[in-house]
Amino acid sequence: MLNKFFDKFVFVNQLKFKDYNFSLINVPFVILPTDIIAGLCEAENEEFNKRLYYAVKNSVTKELSPRFKLDFGMEPERFLKFSETFFTASGFGFLKNIQLDFQTNRAIVSVSNSAVAQLLQGKVKKPCDHLLRGILAGTFSVAFKTNIECVETKCHAQHQSNCEFVCEPAASIDFSKQEVREQLDLKL
Numbered sequence: 525m526l527n528k529f530f531d532k533f534v535f536v537n538q539l540k541f542k543d544y545n546f547s548l549i550n551v552p553f554v555i556l557p558t559d560i561i562a563g564l565c566e567a568e569n570e571e572f573n574k575r576l577y578y579a580v581k582n583s584v585t586k587e588l589s590p591r592f593k594l595d596f597g598m599e600p601e602r603f604l605k606f607s608e609t610f611f612t613a614s615g616f617g618f619l620k621n622i623q624l625d626f627q628t629n630r631a632i633v634s635v636s637n638s639a640v641a642q643l644l645q646g647k648v649k650k651p652c653d654h655l656l657r658g659i660l661a662g663t664f665s666v667a668f669k670t671n672i673e674c675v676e677t678k679c680h681a682q683h684q685s686n687c688e689f690v691c692e693p694a695a696s697i698d699f700s701k702q703e704v705r706e707q708l709d710l711k712l
């Protein structure tokens with residue numbers, strides 16, 4: 525028994541290890557120690573963090589989301605719920621939408637017990653969940669059908685109770701804020 529989400533796929537034989545690769549229906553995945561992801565997120569180098577964020581956002585938008593949508597239905601709200609459950613069940617932490625607005629294309633996501641932030645507590649001075657930021661930016665870009673950026677405004681690595689992520693179109697973001705400029709490329 526793992527958790528409800530993965531147990532269901534084990535039960536119907538859709539979680540597989542074949543030819544030395546894991547897959548969940550047609551989504552390939554690896555089991556990766558959190559230390560390795562924390563190592564990528566620990567580099568306090570703005571340029572590296574931004575490139576990591578944009579690379580993950582791009583993969584989620586172009587590669588992962590179409591696989592999810594193919595297997596699990598096309599409705600944006602169902603797709604969002606599935607993504608939230610998938611990343612929570614995969615051990616990233618407990619993801620929860622605390623605001624979701626399809627009119628303004630804005631969402632705020634709270635993540636408690638971020639696996640990466642727990643390992644980096646006291647080791648980084650700025651929010652560190654760049655991988656989750658990229659995952660959320662890609663996911664909401666697909667759900668809202670427009671280009672969405674994500675800024676981590678609170679992080680458990682700085683002893684906040686939860687991490688918090690604001691996802692919205694670049695045109696709605698206040699680039700005069702330092703934390704925004706540290707996490708996103710300024711687009712003029």
Ligand SMILES: [Zn+2]
Nearest residue numbers: 641653679687
């Ligand atoms: Zn965080």
